[in-house]
Amino acid sequence: xxxxxxxxxxxxxxxxxxxxxxxxxxxxxxxxxxxxxxxxxxxxxxxxxxxxxxxxxxxxxxxxxxxxxxxxxxxxxxxxxxxxxxxxxxxxxxxxxx
Amino acid sequence: xxxxxxxxxxxxxxxxxxxxxxxxxxxxxxxxxxxxxxxxxxxxxxxxxxxxxxxxxxxxxxxxxxxxxxxxxxxxxxxxxxxxxxxxxxxxxxxxxxxxxxxxxxxxxxxxxxxxxxxxxxxxxxxxxxxxxxxxxxxxxxxxxxxxxxxxxxxxxxxxxxxxxxxxxxxxxxxxxxxxxxxxxxxxxxxxxxxxxxxxxxxxxxxxxxxxxxxxxxxxxxxxxxxxxxxxxxxxxxxxxxxxxxxxxxxxxxxxxxxxxxxxxxxxxxxxxxxxxxxxxxxxxxxxxxxxxxxxxxxxxxxxxxxxxxxxxxxxxxxxxxxxxxxxxxxxxxxxxxxxxxxxxxxxxxxxxxxxxxxxxxxxxxxxxxxxxxxxxxxxxxxxxxxxxxxxxxxxxxxxxxxxxxxxxxxxxxxxxxxxxxxxxxxxxxxxxxxxxxxxxxxxxxxxxxxxxxxxxxxxxxxxxxxxxxxxx
Numbered sequence: 381x382x383x384x385x386x387x388x389x390x391x392x393x394x395x396x397x398x399x400x401x402x403x404x405x406x407x408x409x410x411x412x413x414x415x416x417x418x419x420x421x422x423x424x425x426x427x428x429x430x431x432x433x434x435x436x437x438x439x440x441x442x443x444x445x446x447x448x449x450x451x452x453x454x455x456x457x458x459x460x461x462x463x464x465x466x467x468x469x470x471x472x473x474x475x476x477x478x
Numbered sequence: 479x480x481x482x483x484x485x486x487x488x489x490x491x492x493x494x495x496x497x498x499x500x501x502x503x504x505x506x507x508x509x510x511x512x513x514x515x516x517x518x519x520x521x522x523x524x525x526x527x528x529x530x531x532x533x534x535x536x537x538x539x540x541x542x543x544x545x546x547x548x549x550x551x552x553x554x555x556x557x558x559x560x561x562x563x564x565x566x567x568x569x570x571x572x573x574x575x576x577x578x579x580x581x582x583x584x585x586x587x588x589x590x591x592x593x594x595x596x597x598x599x600x601x602x603x604x605x606x607x608x609x610x611x612x613x614x615x616x617x618x619x620x621x622x623x624x625x626x627x628x629x630x631x632x633x634x635x636x637x638x639x640x641x642x643x644x645x646x647x648x649x650x651x652x653x654x655x656x657x658x659x660x661x662x663x664x665x666x667x668x669x670x671x672x673x674x675x676x677x678x679x680x681x682x683x684x685x686x687x688x689x690x691x692x693x694x695x696x697x698x699x700x701x702x703x704x705x706x707x708x709x710x711x712x713x714x715x716x717x718x719x720x721x722x723x724x725x726x727x728x729x730x731x732x733x734x735x736x737x738x739x740x741x742x743x744x745x746x747x748x749x750x751x752x753x754x755x756x757x758x759x760x761x762x763x764x765x766x767x768x769x770x771x772x773x774x775x776x777x778x779x780x781x782x783x784x785x786x787x788x789x790x791x792x793x794x795x796x797x798x799x800x801x802x803x804x805x806x807x808x809x810x811x812x813x814x815x816x817x818x819x820x821x822x823x824x825x826x827x828x829x830x831x832x833x834x835x836x837x838x839x840x841x842x843x844x845x846x847x848x849x850x851x852x853x854x855x856x857x858x859x860x861x862x863x864x865x866x867x868x869x870x871x872x873x874x875x876x877x878x879x880x881x882x883x884x885x886x887x888x889x890x891x892x893x894x895x896x897x898x899x900x901x902x903x904x905x906x907x908x909x910x911x912x913x914x915x916x917x918x919x920x921x922x923x924x925x926x927x928x929x930x931x932x933x934x935x936x937x938x939x940x941x942x943x944x945x946x947x948x949x950x951x
Contacts, residue, residue: 384839392838396797396831398835399819399823411893414893418785421782422779422783422856425776425852430855432851432854432855433685433861434854436672442715457578457579460578462802462804463801463807464801474811474817476813
């Protein structure tokens with residue numbers, strides 16, 4: 381049965397770009413192990429000969445004509461909530477390195 | 479006794495000039511104010527609603543067609559983008575976010591003359607079964623305010639029962655329309671996956687998210703589905719609507735074969751709920767329906783499948799909330815990476831973080847096969863079993879929830895206990911079939927919902943059957 385430890389939780393938090401407090405790590409650890417314990421029941425299910433489901437509509441590539449459509453708003457409209465600074469139609473973010 | 483006539487009656491009166499859209503909107507806003515202690519609503523959009531109402535009234539005065547839903551007020555769950563209005567998904571990370579465009583479902587309702595008056599409370603990002611995960615406040619069940627309204631569309635269900643509007647919009651990813659409908663005594667309809675466009679609705683789990691109405695009657699639900707259903711070029715997972723629409727068929731019970739799913743009547747089912755559902759089954763039999771026991775052997779694993787697939791998809795969909803594009807950004811970030819992680823730490827509530835991290839785990843290298851891929855394969859097994867069952871019966875029946883509305887705080891410290899509330903609803907989402915919860919009586923004074931399901935794309939028939947069932951149970 382799967383059991384996570386503190387390092388595992390920290391690793392996941394890093395991957396998900398979420399900072400956790402020590403108390404949050406402890407709480408999540410207990411909860412995850414309980415939840416994983418529950419979903420582990422799937423390990424014993426026999427799925428021989430079956431493919432995973434990726435979508436349930438049965439649709440295949442839905443295409444449209446390659447023409448310009450006016451949706452009635454501009455990129456600036458769509459980004460008006462953005463907290464990042466906007467220059468020349470681009471988002472200026474904090475430096476990545478250092 | 480509701481203060482609202484049926485949706486068709488209201489629209490007819492507005493179109494005929496005997497009632498104005500404005501008076502309907504004012505009535506809705508007044509009721510919202512009067513019932514504010516239930517915390518069903520995050521915000522009203524009064525100015526916008528009155529402007530729209532006046533536009534409708536002007537169209538009527540000019541002798542033009544204001545639409546099939548003229549002057550009917552409605553409330554939208556706050557994960558629907560409504561142009562210009564604050565849309566928060568009940569999360570702190572979207573506080574102050576004003577929708578720069580709007581959901582196709584909202585567009586279609588407005589084009590038909592309906593008027594959105596308010597945004598309803600929900601579990602933040604629709605993660606939850608009780609509306610207790612809202613970052614703002616918990617909604618109280620209208621029938622018993624010490625209890626939860628169910629979730630995640632708890633605000634929408636409560637709003638309808640509190641008579642704030644004739645209908646509300648909700649979303650159903652694992653049961654979030656049907657469960658609050660059951661707990662509050664409303665009708666809650668989950669369409670076939672793909673029948674209603676998800677464009678402009680904040681994404682939770684993209685392979686199961688659906689949009690649907692909460693109403694007092696099946697007829698009203700059918701009218702709303704008829705307006706919002708159909709292919710949308712903005713959502714390439716949408717499917718064709720039925721050419722005869724959704725609100726015109728009545729399906730009498732005689733000759734109908736309904737499968738009662740035995741796995742939904744196991745140990746976990748509350749005895750009071752069981753008694754109500756069994757009584758309803760007898761009533762249906764007495765009216766000529768042929769009810770037989772059916773078994774869906776993989777159904778007990780559906781919840782485990784859901785709580786792997788759903789968090790996985792949630793972790794992907796919520797990665798966009800990075801402090802750069804959507805309203806909130808943490809003020810003390812030294813670099814971009816800190817901006818991401820500090821924003822997400824403060825902006826997201828506990829359940830969002832829980833699901834994101836669980837999803838990250840089941841998708842991560844070394845675990846993907848054992849968890850996500852395995853779950854999606856068990857999902858195939860479940861789909862096959864449902865398809866096979868529908869070769870022998872026309873519809874399926876069971877309770878919507880294992881219990882009636884639980885007390886506020888009862889499950890909020892145990893996530894797994896909370897997840898078990900969805901045990902009867904998640905299958906329909908995983909398989910993509912339509913399902914409805916219809917009020918079926920009470921147990922200890924609390925509403926009990928009866929759930930009906932049909933094969934994929936059989937929405938028209940399901941609604942037709944539901945109209946007959948509604949009058950009997």
